[in-house]
Amino acid sequence: MTDQKPLGEEIDFEPDVDPTDPAPKPGADLGGLSLIVDDVHVTYRVYGGRRAAASGDELSVVRRLLNRTNRHIGAVTEVKAIRGVSFVARHGEAIGIVGRNGSGKSTLLRAVAGLLPLSGGTVYISGEASLLGVNAALMKDLTGERNIMIGGLALGLTATEVRERYDEIVEFSGIGDAVNLPMKAYSSGMGARLRFAISSAARPDVLMVDEALATGDAEFRARSKQRIDEIREQAGTIFLVSHSLAAVRSMCSRVLWIDKGKLRMDGPVDEVCDAYQEFTRPRRPAR
Amino acid sequence: MDDVSDDLAARLAAGDAAALAEEHGLARIGSRPALGAYIRSLWSRRYFIGVLATSRAYARNQNTYLGQLWALLNPLLWAGVYLFVFGVLLDTSRGVDNFIGFLVIGVFMFRFTSSSVTAGAKAITSNLALVRSLHFPRALLPMSIVLAELATLVPAVLVLCVIVLITGEPLTWSWLLFPVAVIVQWVFNTGFSFILARLVAQARDLLNVLPFVLRGLMYTSGVFFSIDHYVGTGVLGSVLAYQPVAVYLTLARSCLLQDFPPDPLVWGFGVGWALLFAVGGFLFFWRAEEKYGRD
Numbered sequence: 001m002t003d004q005k006p007l008g009e010e011i012d013f014e015p016d017v018d019p020t021d022p023a024p025k026p027g028a029d030l031g032g033l034s035l036i037v038d039d040v041h042v043t044y045r046v047y048g049g050r051r052a053a054a055s056g057d058e059l060s061v062v063r064r065l066l067n068r069t070n071r072h073i074g075a076v077t078e079v080k081a082i083r084g085v086s087f088v089a090r091h092g093e094a095i096g097i098v099g100r101n102g103s104g105k106s107t108l109l110r111a112v113a114g115l116l117p118l119s120g121g122t123v124y125i126s127g128e129a130s131l132l133g134v135n136a137a138l139m140k141d142l143t144g145e146r147n148i149m150i151g152g153l154a155l156g157l158t159a160t161e162v163r164e165r166y167d168e169i170v171e172f173s174g175i176g177d178a179v180n181l182p183m184k185a186y187s188s189g190m191g192a193r194l195r196f197a198i199s200s201a202a203r204p205d206v207l208m209v210d211e212a213l214a215t216g217d218a219e220f221r222a223r224s225k226q227r228i229d230e231i232r233e234q235a236g237t238i239f240l241v242s243h244s245l246a247a248v249r250s251m252c253s254r255v256l257w258i259d260k261g262k263l264r265m266d267g268p269v270d271e272v273c274d275a276y277q278e279f280t281r282p283r284r285p286a287r
Numbered sequence: 288m289d290d291v292s293d294d295l296a297a298r299l300a301a302g303d304a305a306a307l308a309e310e311h312g313l314a315r316i317g318s319r320p321a322l323g324a325y326i327r328s329l330w331s332r333r334y335f336i337g338v339l340a341t342s343r344a345y346a347r348n349q350n351t352y353l354g355q356l357w358a359l360l361n362p363l364l365w366a367g368v369y370l371f372v373f374g375v376l377l378d379t380s381r382g383v384d385n386f387i388g389f390l391v392i393g394v395f396m397f398r399f400t401s402s403s404v405t406a407g408a409k410a411i412t413s414n415l416a417l418v419r420s421l422h423f424p425r426a427l428l429p430m431s432i433v434l435a436e437l438a439t440l441v442p443a444v445l446v447l448c449v450i451v452l453i454t455g456e457p458l459t460w461s462w463l464l465f466p467v468a469v470i471v472q473w474v475f476n477t478g479f480s481f482i483l484a485r486l487v488a489q490a491r492d493l494l495n496v497l498p499f500v501l502r503g504l505m506y507t508s509g510v511f512f513s514i515d516h517y518v519g520t521g522v523l524g525s526v527l528a529y530q531p532v533a534v535y536l537t538l539a540r541s542c543l544l545q546d547f548p549p550d551p552l553v554w555g556f557g558v559g560w561a562l563l564f565a566v567g568g569f570l571f572f573w574r575a576e577e578k579y580g581r582d
Contacts, residue, residue: 032312033307033311033313034313036304036307036308036311036313038304045581047491088307113422114316114317114422115418115419115420115422115580116419116580117317117577117579117580117581118317122305122315123315123316124304124307124314124316125314125316126313126314128422129316130421130422131420131421135416135420136416136417136419136420136421137421139343139346141346141349141350142342142345142346142349146342149338150338150339153332153334153338154335154417154423158334159334159338
């Protein structure tokens, strides 16, 4: 990986800036702090299942029977999803979060946005954090028009603001007359486009994006990326959770690598992405 | 990273986060908002509560050919069943002159409370995805859900009034108090839902108990019979007659039926229960605000 670094005059540039992406990569003129995450822990309670008790061989018959019942009655397991993560973020930073499935990326994002109660630690933030995504507020039986109002209000806009932005939202989503049909009649692509158009109508201080860019056709993906860039210019800080390292490399200046609920690495985008790639690669040929 | 962030990381590791946050003007998140600020943010979202409620009530009848006509047909069919069973098959008066009017008011107004409470109890648990993706004062969920039940009640109330008129009740001034009685009951339902929503969010098992509690309430609130007539006016009779649900049924009947003269004591109890549940329930719900969405 080291030998691909350019030599000579270019050495004083930012290392490995993706040439396909002219988006401003903040780094030189970082502002003040926008977020402090101090030793955050998140514990989920999961109902209806319990991990099997440790080695059953030497247990008595009674104990084994008891263990078996335990899996069906009072089966509540505490899952430690985030175990002591700390970092600070500054205005103008775009931070990617990478990690394997179930490593706690989305949980961390929601906890930092103040949407999941913490079981330990504290988060300090300037302004309000917002998660890009209104899916949960929308009702599939109602028309797109009605859902634009519901979604906009859910995001904290006033009714007047939603009405002002209505045309822009419809135009951006590109769904045309279908806005008068119930959302359940939409194709999955149309639904995703309308949802993205609604949720990106608000302009938060800290924006959290959870894999929202993977939807829609190529043209819509390009448009939505442009929209994200716009939001980033206005939002102080942006977080992007993605499995696509290409997306992270093209949009972020800094990356957090989460593994088993802990912060494994925190640093410049290419350094962390390379290390992460190195980490995931050898697993495939093994065995 | 550069020296500055190394410095920051060092201060963070040294347990200096609170001072650092204050230095940069950052606010702590995930703590429960002060009561005043909480009420103000609810007030600023009042339009959202209304839109959520009417949308919910509207979406309920959206998947059918007859569409919103079901809002009217549904209570009509309910009334038809009760009229047939109690008016034609059993033909019983059970100590009440206008038994049909008595019964229909009892059934409709009881359903208002039972369906509000059933839906309100699940306000947090059935909207976890919403709670986990957007910021808003969580109290607006039970509020909008109970408001949706009020919106559903409006067509039912029209059916109710027509049936009561057909049974021969005169249209009197006391009918003007009926909307007030409905509002008072709605306030009570909202308060009750606040309490249940928090309890169910903390232990879902309660949802399995709730149907039995509601069924018990149905038989002890004088939906089908007059409490005075069957239980009498002793201690047990008084307890049954002045528990909230029975009070609201009596209140509605006193507005529409000649048999039930308006009683200031019943009105006092009705308003008292509503305020007690609304204020107490709201405070109870607010005190766990930062914990909703955990599981």
